[in-house]
Amino acid sequence: PPTVPPPPGPPSRGSLSLHRAYLRSPLGLLRLGQLALGAAFWVTVAAHKYEGAAHFALFAAVLVWLLTLALFGLSLLGRWELVPWLGSRWLLTNLVHDLALGVGLYAAATGIMGHKAKQRSFCNLPGYSQHCLYSAYLSASICGGITACLYLFSGLYCLSRRCQDQRDII
Numbered sequence: 001p002p003t004v005p006p007p008p009g010p011p012s013r014g015s016l017s018l019h020r021a022y023l024r025s026p027l028g029l030l031r032l033g034q035l036a037l038g039a040a041f042w043v044t045v046a047a048h049k050y051e052g053a054a055h056f057a058l059f060a061a062v063l064v065w066l067l068t069l070a071l072f073g074l075s076l077l078g079r080w081e082l083v084p085w086l087g088s089r090w091l092l093t094n095l096v097h098d099l100a101l102g103v104g105l106y107a108a109a110t111g112i113m114g115h116k117a118k119q120r121s122f123c124n125l126p127g128y129s130q131h132c133l134y135s136a137y138l139s140a141s142i143c144g145g146i147t148a149c150l151y152l153f154s155g156l157y158c159l160s161r162r163c164q165d166q167r168d169i170i
Helices: 020-024 026-046 054-077 087-120 134-163
Strands: none
Touching: 020 026, 020 054, 020 134, 026 054, 026 134, 054 087, 054 134, 087 134
């Protein structure tokens, strides 16, 4: 099959400019929500004492958050064509990132933090005098669950554009 040229970015004016249409698009708004809630997830976990599987949850959240930040930055500046091999498949790159990494890793991280919250539910009783991590783990699992849903929505958005034979993210 013939190769298709990469989707065009916004017209360049010699200097970097914001791709405002991307910011107003459903994908741009979902990315902002993913970045905000993803940061809330990993800051909540990192700010409290954590052990065991919470290390993986923190690693997964930070990894996906950094990759999302890179996708958001490149899309916002309209410079995805600068990424070798992936720039010509930017919609597919966003789709795989959202469904495989975003949903998969955040669902796992949410499950881990939910399990840790359940293990600590005893310390949520009135009169318990020791430091309790139940609220932190529960908050992280709620943020992670909502973030996983946002990744699912953005993945479905990219999938619907792909099924409509559109090649651009907007």
